[in-house]
Amino acid sequence: MTERAFVPGHVTGFFSAHPNDDPLVAGSRGAGLALSDGVQVAATPAEETTLAVNGERVEMAAVANVLDGFAVDARVECETVLPVSAGFGVSGACALGTALALDAHAPDHPDLTPRTENELVALAHAAEVEAGTGLGDVVGQARGGVPLRLEPGAPPHGRLDGLPARPEVEYVTFGGLDTAEILTGDTAALTRAGEAALDRLLDDPSAGTFMAASRTFAREAGLLTDRVATTIEDVQDAGGEAAMAMLGRTVFALGSGLSDAGYDARRCSVTSGARR
Ligand SMILES: Nc1ncnc2c1ncn2[C@@H]1O[C@H](COP(=O)(O)OP(=O)(O)OP(=O)(O)O)[C@@H](O)[C@H]1O
Numbered sequence: 001m002t003e004r005a006f007v008p009g010h011v012t013g014f015f016s017a018h019p020n021d022d023p024l025v026a027g028s029r030g031a032g033l034a035l036s037d038g039v040q041v042a043a044t045p046a047e048e049t050t051l052a053v054n055g056e057r058v059e060m061a062a063v064a065n066v067l068d069g070f071a072v073d074a075r076v077e078c079e080t081v082l083p084v085s086a087g088f089g090v091s092g093a094c095a096l097g098t099a100l101a102l103d104a105h106a107p108d109h110p111d112l113t114p115r116t117e118n119e120l121v122a123l124a125h126a127a128e129v130e131a132g133t134g135l136g137d138v139v140g141q142a143r144g145g146v147p148l149r150l151e152p153g154a155p156p157h158g159r160l161d162g163l164p165a166r167p168e169v170e171y172v173t174f175g176g177l178d179t180a181e182i183l184t185g186d187t188a189a190l191t192r193a194g195e196a197a198l199d200r201l202l203d204d205p206s207a208g209t210f211m212a213a214s215r216t217f218a219r220e221a222g223l224l225t226d227r228v229a230t231t232i233e234d235v236q237d238a239g240g241e242a243a244m245a246m247l248g249r250t251v252f253a254l255g256s257g258l259s260d261a262g263y264d265a266r267r268c269s270v271t272s273g274a275r276r
């Protein structure tokens with residue numbers, strides 16, 4: 001029998017990086033959006049481990065690490081409309097979805113013992129941090145809504161809050177950015193900009209300030225690419241709010257911001273946290 005879980009996509013608007021030898025303590029502070037466009041994960045214990053994303057066999061260290069944590073092999077199938085590496089936290093979603101779906105097999109599987117939600121989130125977070133593909137997506141995806149990461153890390157280390165806003169969101173993607181490469185580089189400027197952005201948002205916790213702080217962050221962190229910058233300007237010129245999704249060549253906008261500016265954008269909404 002196959003068990004399933006849904007994990008929302010997660011776009012980070014701004015973040016600061018907080019490495020630590022303990023992957024449960026390591027993480028990011030920052031803010032993002034949990035999106036109804038996400039990843040549907042099916043997992044079944046199997047003789048041999050295989051992972052497919054949209055029917056294509058792939059390797060994803062975050063998922064492999066989750067399976068190592070359970071000490072079982074499994075067939076994992078992820079279906080998503082989201083592009084990988086474009087700032088939607090797809091690897092975090094696949095990792096958390098695998099943890100949630102595999103745990104559903106615990107009652108009938110001799111090698112699996114049931115875990116709590118915090119334990120599953122912690123397992124997926126550590127798996128993602130050790131893979132180098134994310135720092136804060138998993139905890140944001142588990143919480144849902146508009147997650148604010150006040151302190152880095154998995155439960156019980158991290159601390160989350162959220163904005164009560166539940167906006168509609170549009171996005172366009174022009175390509176990927178290598179998250180692992182950026183996170184292993186010099187993150188000092190990025191982290192300074194991310195901390196300033198979080199202070200600004202906590203002073204005025206609104207969707208508009210989230211978007212403005214995210215724009216300032218992308219510029220100060222030196223992450224803006226030309227096409228992304230032009231698109232954000234186009235949306236603002238048309239009276240909308242847009243920012244760059246970390247870490248990808250992706251622009252997200254509130255409401256119909258991108259289509260109002262003439263872009264062929266995908267529309268989704270902010271949604272609640274991962275569920276099976
Ligand atoms: N088609 C693919 N393109 C890119 N990466 C892939 C692909 N298939 C599997 N992978 C693996 O998926 C992971 C992608 O992680 P990455 O952090 O770049 O993207 P992401 O999880 O979508 O997050 P981000 O929000 O940072 O863009 C890597 O482990 C990579 O090896």
Ligand SMILES: CC(C)(CO)[C@@H](O)C(=O)[O-]
Pocket residue numbers: 012014015027028030087089133134135136137179246247
């Ligand atoms: C590092 C990151 C931007 C990669 O998507 C994300 O995991 C985050 O916000 O910590």
